[in-house]
Amino acid sequence: MLHRMLYRTFLRFALAGCVFMSATLAPGYSQQMPTPVENAGAASGTAIADNEFWPGARYDANIPTMKRVLGYAPGEKITSPSDALRYMRALAAAAPDRVKIFDYATSWQGRPLAYAAIGSAENIKKLGEVKAAMQALADPRKTNDAAAALLIDQTPGTAWLGYAVHGNEISTTDAALYTAYHLLAALGDPVTQEIHKNAVVFIDPVQNPDGRARFVSHFENTLGLAPSGSRIAAERREPWPSGRMNHYLFDLNRDWYTQSQPESRGKTAAILDWKPLIVVDLHEMGTDSTYYFAPAAQPLNPHLTEGQLNSVETVGRNNAKWFDRFGFPYFIKDVYDGLYPGYGDTWPAFYGAASLTYEQASPRGLKAQRTDGTGYTYGDAVRNHFVASISTAQTAAAKRKELLATFYDYNKTAVTEGQKEPRKTYIFPARDDSVAAWELAELLTRQGIKVQTAQDDFTSCGKAYKRGAHIVRAAQPAKRLIRTLLDSDSPMDAAFIKEQERRRAKGLGPAVYDVTGWSLPVAHNVDMAVCNAALPVSDTFKPFDTNPAKGVVTGPRAASAYLVEWGNVNAVRFLTHALRDGLHVKSADSAMTIGERTFAAGTLIFETAANDRDLRTRLARIAAHTGANVQALASTWVDAGPSFGGAATPRIDAPNIALAWDAPTDPLKAGATRFVLERRLDYPVTPVRVAHLGDKGLDQFDVLILPGARGRYDTALGTSGTRALQDWVRRGGVLISIAEATRWLANPDTNLLSIRRENAATRGGVPSRGEKAGAFVDGVLLENEAAATKATEPAKERPDPSLGVLGRAQVDADHWLGAGVKPTIATLINGGDIYTPITQDNGVNIARFVGANDLLASGYLWEETAKQFAYKPFVVVERHGDGMVIAFTQDPTFRAQMNGLDILLANAVLRAPAHSRKLR
Ligand SMILES: [Zn+2]
Known part of the structure; x- marks a missing residue:
């Protein structure tokens, strides 16, 4: 430990x-x-x-x-x-x-x-x-x-x-x-x-x-x-x-x-x-x-x-x-x-x-x-x-x-507590993201929590729910696990928090070792309702089935194209399997309406003419394996949205992905990123030691991911390595930085990102060192304890690190990086790296934190840290020459817990190469 x-x-x-x-x-x-x-x-x-x-x-x-x-x-x-x-x-x-x-x-x-x-x-x-x-x-x-x-x-x-x-x-x-x-x-x-x-x-x-x-x-x-x-x-x-x-x-x-x-x-x-x-x-x-x-x-x-x-x-x-x-x-x-x-x-x-x-x-x-x-x-x-x-x-x-x-x-x-306490029924409604809800229910079941699935529509707390919703009754032996995993907050002792606030004011580190926010519905971005009444025990609710549903192909056999709707992890796995299987696939940058049905932005398109004769059989096999459903279309006519032959449905080629490995990367972060891509999204990556990132061999990769680091990328890569990387991006490479790696790209010496890290915004007001040149500064009166404490604060310092909370961010739905991503997502907010928003002439803020009052989704966050994180970027994209940099200011693969960020990550890793101008 x-x-x-x-x-x-x-x-x-x-x-x-x-x-x-x-x-x-x-x-x-x-x-x-x-x-x-x-x-x-x-x-x-x-x-x-x-x-x-x-x-x-x-x-x-x-x-x-x-x-x-x-x-x-x-x-x-x-x-x-x-x-x-x-x-x-x-x-x-x-x-x-x-x-x-x-x-x-x-x-x-x-x-x-x-x-x-x-x-x-x-x-x-x-x-x-x-x-x-x-x-x-x-x-x-x-x-x-x-x-x-x-x-x-x-x-x-x-x-x-x-x-x-x-x-x-x-x-x-x-x-x-x-x-x-x-x-x-x-x-x-x-x-x-x-x-x-x-x-x-x-x-x-x-x-x-x-x-x-x-x-x-x-x-x-x-x-x-x-x-x-x-x-x-x-x-x-x-x-x-x-x-x-x-x-x-x-x-x-x-x-x-x-x-x-x-x-x-x-x-x-x-x-x-x-x-x-x-x-x-x-x-x-x-x-x-x-x-x-x-x-x-x-x-x-x-x-x-x-x-x-x-x-x-x-x-x-x-x-x-x-x-x-x-x-x-x-x-x-x-x-x-x-x-x-x-x-x-x-x-x-x-x-x-x-x-x-x-x-x-x-x-x-x-x-x-x-x-x-x-x-x-x-x-x-x-x-x-x-x-x-x-x-x-x-x-x-x-x-x-x-x-x-x-x-x-x-x-x-x-x-008995589950029978008495107000939080009696947890409901995961049957909505569009049934895959995420299913995965969450399966994870709860695996830990001994009894989950049930509604076989009919029902009402709870005056709200109507569709069949297929999963419910968890609090009145069961696993009640305390249910509460700690599902509630948005598992509050620390009030006296303990007070003591930490006191220590923080004195510049002493808080005595909290790990994250304070982990609520699973937040991390998985699954809708959840809680009702203060118990649901009647009836045949409406059957034990949750842990066998995943198999995807199928529906629609005319004489199809000119097949669609897989984007927006859940099964669709991502469908894409990675299709790419590994050598299928020709395109993806719509925005939503499409075809006949009666609307398909979300990011929907995958498999054209019969562009693929081999056995396309349907192969799609059926991938559907059964991944759980994603395939819709066959007789005609490729699109009523609204991008046409299959247009520029807004670029082809997705199977990208070669490199992941920075070895020092100075943080092994936990490098490992989690590799795991999420390889074992959750089913796509292989090649780990490359940082010392070799400046080598010519990088040219065979379309995407390079720089995970969070404990040491410094610049010292590990050196000037020539950094220059080689900058050239690689300008020639069409997609560079994805995560957490501490974003620091390095945003450093003026590296200059692959125009955003900058912020100092703490709440300090100042008291003239102190650095503000005036010379041996003397303006005298000030310290009129009370608060002023005295204030006078001991450094004039410029990093924002107080967040104690690992889950915070909400808003996604730019107009950008292809936001395709299929829910409008609001949650990410871990760890540490004190807060960046300036990217300006429109330099790039796009793909996801930014919401206002201070709505920011915190799970855990304990210092008030002024919340205020300073508000509206600041979580994900930005910036073009350089024919390539681009996609920067995550926080780690989307933290402990492989952030399932709600799968689609955003998949868009960055799999979809971005289709939008770079690398010569192939
Ligand atoms: Zn240990």
Whole structure:
């Protein structure tokens, strides 16, 4: 979770770090361990102790050690993902009655993901009953208090331990392996016995195998005779993009509700299957730190319950007990918040788990050196995570009844609150964008939310709705997830906000780590109505069908052309498949009326004469695959709008798309952009390292996308590279910049954009440095506190960064870049990059933010930041020679969550080359 800290003020973190950094590990760790139980272990095999992780422990020799299977003891090597699963399978082979392995996903690079259920033979035998019991407790509409009491009495506690969601947070996986071994092999240990008797432990040793493999490969490629603890040693400093992310460079610890990645989809489905009482996500943080576990820091998501927070504290307190006993330093309630629902320690809370994050200071290799000169080994880090893992399993066993009762109560109160609260029915009307509504309903269903679809027209809150509308009733166990994902706002604690406003006024950074706005209907741009009355239960509403509709071809067989209406993601996929299939396709720049029917701007045109004989068959195949419908036309006569043979229906050629890759791009942003184009819109892109963008090879590309960056494009490209890029644009290239890349193009030295970034507009009034030359400035009177504060403000500074909100923008419907795009869209507004609007002589503002009062769609935004963003550009286009620059001032592919921006992005990437004058 390292980078979450960047959002937090350094001061606050350093303070937490300092307190514990000075504490050293208590010497004689092994002597402080409880003495092993004397009378145990004599019966089966020779007890061995090949490490000191649980000093004095005696182990069953029938259970294979890591040394026997992998050739090294825990902590001696950084285990690869394939070896991790090999070892888990070896444990299962040795103790098949106490371990069950479940494969749950395959990564993009083809690596298997699996978790193990571990417990006593008796508990593993009745795993099916455990699952059924948890599902019964999770639905109090079917399980009354008496039935629940019986289940609470009989069901073992369950804990889900997830390791290495960030691939370079290495000690977690080896701790997982040792935890599994210890649970199976420890003899006569009272803690293990307690866990066997009363708990089932789920261990997911590698949540992100592709990222971990990347780290391990890099580490092994740079390791020499002896490991180095140096902070600048090559083995401990990863090259771009690091092993943190998965193949598409997603931070999987932000993907729990978006579920765009196979690793997240498989994991969330598995977790919802078992509904474990405790879910822990194990991480690593900065090398200088110590150990962190929940309770989490403010701000907390308002939909977490008190019972749940108490359960979290129970887990934390037991960890503290062990850490105190062993003299391991730790901290709680700092840095890691619980507001955003996409983390591994928040999303499981919304089915009722006590969910927590653990963070171990990262050795980032086999040896680590702190800045204060102290050090620790990989084995130390593995040991800490192992102890926390065993402690957690112990809590699941010892406190199982309280945890089960809290879980049942969580689900029960969710239903009753859903019955009482004003937001009783969420409705997604059946309108033109049924595809987006379907996708949203499917995403909700996947997370355990019951969605229904109207089979007939109905009314709700006095409004009429057509059949095909999807509805979500709040009175269900998933109520709190429904509210956090669908409501426009999940408000932070008022006192917390007040404190942040106070800090901001003093120029201190706000203590919010991630985005504050994520509402799914806003991000997907899906219409939603909320009614304060419950809809009657009737045959009108049937469970949502998760099978997507297949598109078909309709109209005369002797067709002269076929149309696919533009405006939803299925149509975009239709276009990309058609282009990849080599079909001849045109697109209308504005709306057309043909007979009775109007087709939206952007509609795709396939002319029979321009294509091969099997056109209809091929269109039918693409329609079935993508879900988009095709309309056959007997005649190409257009009653209103552009004719097929005119200039306003340009041909779309399959563009060659390059995407800037490697430093200085931000791997998260480069990865998300690549993912959205390749896996959402189904079109391949070629990643090109920034250092090579000035090469001749760029000529074979029609489009170049510059994603958001952490470093500077100008230093990476140099003067000659920049000039080559400018020439490429003038010769007809389409250059698309996103977020920080737009900064570079708008810099006067680059001069590929005429817009400029703004300083904060609200400062000034007080004469201060810079306004007058010379040693003296005009004197001023500071008459009150406010004036005094004002006088400390810099005369010129960047606008205060927005804390990741969703904001509304208006689209220019007259421009082909706006074709098929809804008139109002929402985008993430992150950071403080605010640009001047483009002037008419230089280009067009394709999308601009709306007025300050209507701007905010989801999250928390500073008032003056909203005022300054108002009416400023989100997307502009500017022509240069035969080519053009399309600039996004904010990232439309953020975490692959902004489905509502698909069409705008597709227009820029696929349609723009048809409007450039590149010689082909
Ligand atoms: Zn992490």
